[in-house]
Amino acid sequence: MNTKKLLVAYDESKPTAGKGDFLAVVFEGTTPLFFGLKSHRVYKSGRMVFLGKEITAKDVFTKLVESGRKIESVDQALKTLIAFVQQLEGFKIGNVVAVDPKSSDPGFELIKVAEMPKSETRRLP
Numbered sequence: 001m002n003t004k005k006l007l008v009a010y011d012e013s014k015p016t017a018g019k020g021d022f023l024a025v026v027f028e029g030t031t032p033l034f035f036g037l038k039s040h041r042v043y044k045s046g047r048m049v050f051l052g053k054e055i056t057a058k059d060v061f062t063k064l065v066e067s068g069r070k071i072e073s074v075d076q077a078l079k080t081l082i083a084f085v086q087q088l089e090g091f092k093i094g095n096v097v098a099v100d101p102k103s104s105d106p107g108f109e110l111i112k113v114a115e116m117p118k119s120e121t122r123r124l125p
Contacts, residue, residue: 001056001057001082001085001086001089002054002055002056002085003051003054003055003056003085003088003089004050004051004052004053004054004055005048005049005050005051005088005089005091005093006022006023006048006049006051006055006060006088007022007023007034007046007047007048007049007088007097008020008021008022008023008046008047008049009021009023009034009036009039009041009043009046009047010043010045010046010047010096011043011045012045020038021036021037021038021039021041022036022037022038022060022063023035023036023037023043023046024037024060024063024064024081024084025080025081025083025084025099025108026064026069026077026080027076027080027107027108028042030101030107031101032080032099032100032101032107032108033099034046034099035064035067035069037060037063037064037066037067038067040067040068040069044098045096045097045098045113046096046097046098047094047095047096047097048088048091048092048093048094048095048096048097049093050093055085056085057078057081057082057084057085058078058081060081060084060085061077061078061081064077064081079106080106080107080108083106083108084108084110087109087110088110090110091110091112094115095112095114095115096112096113096114096115097110097111097112097113098110098111098113099111
């Protein structure tokens with residue numbers, strides 16, 4: 001499955017921070033988390049952005065491997081990322097999304113937390 005959308009790191013106190021730090025879902029034990037592919041940090045939520053080119057779950061997996069994150073099971077990681085990319089299709093650009101543990105397969109669910117706050121723009125006189 002391909003997508004042109006992906007999550008970037010989002011923090012309510014700094015809504016514009018995290019640009020370019022794309023997120024992937026990883027598991028710490030049985031807890032799903034957002035992992036920053038650039039910063040190697042864990043985040044609670046992410047903001048949906050438009051990439052401009054199509055990517056696949058394998059592309060995200062490649063970036064996850066390049067980040068140096070320890071991957072215990074390649075098959076499980078790919079399965080998780082395929083489910084992640086499929087779930088991204090249900091959200092719009094600008095949505096703030098969190099990951100929620102789920103007992104059924106794939107073990108997590110993406111949930112919409114909020115809309116991206118509108119930035120103040122000045123109107124021409």
